[in-house]
Amino acid sequence: MCFGLVATPPVRYNRTTPREGREPARIMTEIAARHVGQPTERTEDLRLLRGRGQYADDLAVSPRTVHAAILRSPHAHAEIVSIDAKAALSLPGVIAVVTGEDVQALTDPFLVALRQPLHQWSLAVGRVRYVGEPVALVLADDRYLAEDALDLLSVSYRELPVALDPAEAAQEDAPLVHEAAGTNLVSVRDFSYGDPDGAFAAADRRIALTTRFPRHSYMPIENFVVVAEYHEGDGAWDVLANFQGPYSTHPVMARALRVPGARLRLRTPRDSGGSFGIKLAVFPYIVLMAIAARMAGRPVKWVEDRYEHLLAANSCPERVTTIEAAVRDDGTITALRFDQLEDYGAYLRAPMPGPLYRMHGAMTGAYDIPNLAITSKIVVTNRMPAGLVRGFGGPQLYFALERLIQRVAVELDLDPLDVIRKNLIPAHAFPYRAAAGALYDSGDYAKAIEIATGDGRLDDLIRRRDAARAEGRLYGIGFAAVVEPGMSNMGYLSTLLTTEARERAGPKNGAISLATVNVDPLGAVSVSADCMPQGQGHETVLAQIVADQLGLAPDEIAVNLAHDTGKDPWSIAAGTYSCRFTPGTAVAVHKAARQLRDKLARIASNTLNLRPDDLVFTGARIQARDNPDNAVAFARAAGVAHWAPATLPDGMAPGLRETAAWTPPELAAPTEGDHINTSLTYGFVFDMCGVEVDPITAQVRIDRYVTMHDSGKLLNPLLAEGQVLGAFAQGVGTALHEEFVYDSEGSFLTATFADYLVPTVNEVPRPEILHMESPSPFTPLGAKGAGEGNCLATPACLANAVADALGIADPQLPMTPKRLHALMAARDEPAP
């Protein structure tokens, strides 16, 4: 039973023209974009296709390196009574066993965003709180031996009652995950914007539903890798890991290790085998391997395996949302009320509870809804700690919000598309300040929907549905309208705190991007920056940007994004997450290249006797705008800066190395009224699809799927399309297949790829992709984040279609055959 593939449609591009009076505010360059905006093939591919990537596990290590394996808890909640390592230590080749006692003596617990004592170390100390929690670490000559030794470790536990279900765990009489915290409900915050109570009182109807967004992870195919070494001489660690940021976690690691940040040198390799947020969660293991390396006096290497990855690496939080709309009979929504309970598992690892607050300013989605009430609650349970997963709070929000829109339509007997249209933010309102503070930069949502339903052939979908239904088949249509945030405000998480607590802690805002562009004496250009690419093609895009600025070809720009906190520029915002690359790092690189260009123009203007403004950079030459023969070779101008600093124009710094920093002013700290502009850019995604449910097997077949994107200016359409296709496949996984399942004791049931189902090509049709471009006025390149849209939209869109097909009010994710069958099956089964 597999899905048919939809024929590959051509991608259509549509551009919106900036409206009068709303010209992009800070476009800094008038350079003709020759490479930016082109579907340039990737430079990364040249090594990756030859099997010459440089992933973390590929890099050479010292011959003194020892290998680690981790013993993990079989219990969801238990006291560790004793650990007997004698037999393991007597196995030839075993070097050391590290336990919670060592970790407690040598490190401090990780910093947590809340005040409660939710102490977590890199190994369990005294108590295990989830199945899979690291209990002990074995170091041996190789990984095989280390695993042999794990089998010889004997640990005795005293089991404790467990708290698993978020709602039950939040009850007063639930077993406590952290006794010292006195409750599992560790944070409750109420927010109100506009006059929600008034709007609800005045509403014609109140329509509500409760959704549960399940635990899962877009786990990459490459697992975690850490190599740690301790240098006695300077008391510093040197760690290589396939970490992805954000580097706000770096101080968390350094504090745990009790050293200043400079003594924790963290290097990331040039290539990373996917991440999607997940590889943030390698950070506790960085601390663990660092301690182990210090104890062993040798470098320690740990390569996570798939079993431990599935069991314990990372999960998105489960969120139970009750959402209610105040509605007029014509479908106008005047207020929304959210009650969100989010389960973060056994520990609140930094930067949790990000997902609960990352969308906070934009909770009203694509709709112009002035009144809003939000209650946000955090609960801890005996399950794996939650973390970053692509979408990061967005999928949870939109599953609730877009399901609600569909319910409003059903209850009011309206067309769901009309309900969407009726409530959309109008095009003239941009930049638009949403109720909770998000400042949407640009867009024309109505037009996007018009294009999507037109070019995407909604009439065809309706025909297909009508024809299928006429034959008694189960066919439904779904829609989802989604605002896709890009580049997070580093201050958004402080919305979690009360205004007073925020004042005490000091303001948090902005999002810094840093990059360096260097020109060597022969005119060769190299780039380093504060991102950790995981397949997005950053090398290619940055080369396109720099090539345009300097009049070179992209393949003349050497971009190596292997990162080293000891040598490369970085800030707490560094990393590749929350779609910060295009609105962030790319801008910093653009600025640095621009600075270099200005400098080279001044140098060349000396030589050519022209004003810098009269020069153009093209074809590896710097030449007079109106006389191409009056030129100097790019390399020659570069050589001057290196060889003859005395001849440089007055006041110019010698050398040709520019580091640029960028932080957008729109990312202000939360206001006293808890308004927060959570992200810098806001793209728009509109999805529609037709699905058919098999009446016998209850399997969902995606008949057609159309996805419309406005991500501002596309820096490389080929790569942008790749982001859409990848996020779509993940959205399909969330909608239909992927879930971390625990039994009633908290045992984990999905610890292999045979039980945790990642969609294959047979489950993922090719969506039809449409684009339009409303450039962002807040980023110099006009680009917005574009990597998450379908993770937000697709689960909601497919759920709406299945709800339509089956006439059900509560499709639960993932919509597995087992779940759908339970809803579809006739109540009475034929008796035996």
Place this chain on the structure above:
Amino acid sequence: MRELNGAARHRIGFTLNGRAVSGWAEPRLLLTDFLRQELGETGTHVGCEHGICGACTIRIDGRAVRGCLYLAVQADGREVQTVEGLADPDGALNALQRAFRKHHALQCGYCTPGLLMSLTDLFARTPRPSEAQILDVVGGHLCRCTGYAGIMAAAREVAAEP
């Protein structure tokens, strides 16, 4: 009869991408680890070690197989082909690799070597595979990044080449 003590390392030799190679392996050493750690050929990737993700797929005696479900000692004397051996003799990308690049069939590139080896195997025996045959082969791989669209486009293009 070959008898190998489990606690000792034994000399293992085979042909890798046309060259004779050898190294040392305990009987339990996985071929993936032998390739990566003993021979330093890190192009073959490991994603699950339970035979499902396909990242480790290589060709042995002209058949695509899971490298993680193969012992190094079992490869003794055989012909092994890995991603490092795919490029044309002059070092240029071959037609399949070029098609992957053109159609953006890889992002992180971690699943890619396995897919290239599976498709190489398919085209070696079935120069004009049907859509169903391509789906069957690509269906034996997990890719987290691409949504498979570029991979399918690249495979279709090679299948249609004269």
Place this chain on the structure above:
Amino acid sequence: MKPPRFDYVRPDTVEEALAVLADFGDEAQVIAGGQSLMAMLNLRLAGPRVLVDISRLEALSTCQETGDCLEIGAAVTQADLLDRADLAEAVPLLALALPHVGHAQTRNRGTVCGSLAHGDPSSELPLCLAALEGQVVLRSTRGERRLDAAQFQTGLLSTAREADELIVAARFPLRRAGAGHAFAEVARRHGDFAIVGLAAVAHDGQVRLGVAGIADRPEIREWPFEREDIDAVLNRLAWDLDAADDLHASARYRRDIVRGLGPKVIAEARSCAN
């Protein structure tokens, strides 16, 4: 994860293999394609003292028609079999079922006999063997015996093979003139183990239906074409299998698949019969 330690022997003849099995009994584990065993070793769910690799034994690498059977040697891979141009003629049910077994990459290494030896109740090849009333040929230093499919598989991941016995071949009856066959399975994804697998053979006025994925081994029922209460027969069968809930399916779901898909598979087999 990595496998635990084991000794490795690669016999040059079947006799040598039998001698090792006679010596080590259940401390020995035979490996042919290893597509199930290697995964279990990697998860440390198996820990043999000695691994006996029969994958290169010439004598077990043949696949030939003997009498009214296709006799498939223990080293013959699923891909070898699927590559046979005459498979759809010789044993149509295998030609229908094999594409559902794992993926191309695992069929290239996995053997037919290995799949039978593993005895997974939801796998396709034991279902085919049972539906066709095939046999497994076992040999030891004590001699050789043939077991019918129904005698061979004794339960979940267990068979009647004695510790010193080697499966040397499986015997799949050749297509009988006029017989029709059909195969269907419901799996979460293509290539996954079946939640329910159904194989039907229609011949000589009789229908045989085999069901995998529900009971602890493939279950077979047979009835004449004329029977009109097929729905009742299937309902009885569905209940008889004593389905259980698991991660991917409920018991009721499994029963409903038998009730819902069963008639289609039977009709398909009958339409191919003549």
